[in-house]
Every structure is written in C-alpha cells, then in structure tokens.
Amino acid sequence: MVSVQWPREAFWLYGVVEPLAGWHFCQEYTHLNSEIFQKFLDALSQELSDDMALIQMDQASAHQALGLSWPENIIPIFQPSHSPQLNPIERLWQFIKRQFKGENFSNLQQLRQRVQHELAQMSSELISSLTCYDFILEALFHEALFYASS
Numbered sequence: 793m794v795s796v797q798w799p800r801e802a803f804w805l806y807g808v809v810e811p812l813a814g815w816h817f818c819q820e821y822t823h824l825n826s827e828i829f830q831k832f833l834d835a836l837s838q839e840l841s842d843d844m845a846l847i848q849m850d851q852a853s854a855h856q857a858l859g860l861s862w863p864e865n866i867i868p869i870f871q872p873s874h875s876p877q878l879n880p881i882e883r884l885w886q887f888i889k890r891q892f893k894g895e896n897f898s899n900l901q902q903l904r905q906r907v908q909h910e911l912a913q914m915s916s917e918l919i920s921s922l923t924c925y926d927f928i929l930e931a932l933f934h935e936a937l938f939y940a941s942s
Contacts, residue, residue, distance in 0.1 A: 801900040805907065806832040808847055811880045811924040814916030820904065826857030837863035846936055848879050869935050878931070880923035884914075887922050 806829070807818035817839050821828045836845070848869045849855045855870070862868060876882040888910050897903040 803900065803904060804828075805885070807881050807884065808836065808845070809880050809884055809919055809923045810845075811920060811929060814918070814920030814923075816884065816911075816914070816919055818911055820908075824852070824854055826854045826859055829854045829857070830860055833860070833863055833866060837865055840865050848931075850876065850879065880925075883922045884919060 804821050804824045805818055806821060807816060809816045817836055819832055819835060821832065836847075842865070844865050844867065846867045846869055848871055851870050851873055855868070871878045888907065891910055892903075892906065895906075897906070
C-alpha cells in the first residue's frame with residue numbers, strides 16, 4: 793500500500809454586495825489570508841471612492857488580523873460565529889454554486905471562467921432579490937445608526 797496525495801488546486805472569491813441596490817464587487821485571489829484580504833479591502837476602498845460601506849463578515853482570522861489597515865470608508869461588522877445565513881454575500885455564493893450542480897470541470901481554469909461568466913451575467917435586480925431580506929437590511933440599518941452616533 794502506498795499513500796496518495798491528490799493534487800488540489802483552488803481559488804478564492806472575495807466579494808461584497810449592497811442588498812438594496814444589488815451592487816456587487818468581487819475579485820478572485822489565490823489564497824485566503826490577511827495579506828490578500830488587505831489587498832481586497834484596498835481595492836474595494838478605491839472602488840467605493842467617496843462612498844462609505846459597512847461590511848458584514850464572519851470571524852475568520854484573515855478578517856480580524858491585527859495587522860489589517862481598515863480604509864476610512866469601510867466599517868467592519870462581525871457576525872456571530874457559525875451564522876453564514878446572516879451574511880448577504882453567502883446567498884450569492886449559494887446561488888452561483890447551484891448553477892454548477894452536476895457539472896464537472898476538467899481543470900481549474902474552466903471553473904474560473906464559468907464563475908466569471910455567471911457573475912458577469914447577474915443583474916442588479918437578481919442580486920437584490922437574492923440578498924435583500926428585511927432582517928438583513930434592518931440589521932445593517934441599525935448598525936449604521938450605531939456607527940453614525942459614535
């Protein structure tokens with residue numbers, strides 16, 4: 793008997809959605825760590841320009857690293873542990889994954905292309921319908937009021 797280690801290839805999508813308008817910003821990266829997350833935050837900050845954004849995210853160590861430098865126009869909100877259903881972007885990821893159900897890709901590049909195609913085809917109306925739930929909007933609104941009064 794010989795042990796076999798199957799090669800694994802992966803990529804990570806980092807993304808945010810604005811549930812009410814259906815706006816989204818997604819980028820692909822090679823890893824999930826604080827250094828790469830900082831690159832995503834910086835790119836998002838540039839994309840937002842003068843706008844402010846509350847970003848709801850899980851408590852992954854990459855999201856909470858002490859070395860992160862949060863741009864002034866991005867305010868982090870950390871959701872409770874083990875509660876992905878509270879994060880609007882998770883609903884978008886679930887939708888995209890359902891589009892691939894039963895499909896096999898012969899290589900990682902094919903999967904990347906398909907994911908990019910699906911993201912490009914998504915209208916703001918579709919994204920809003922997937923992510924805009926009353927409890928999400930209410931929670932984000934209350935958090936915005938808290939930060940505005942601080």
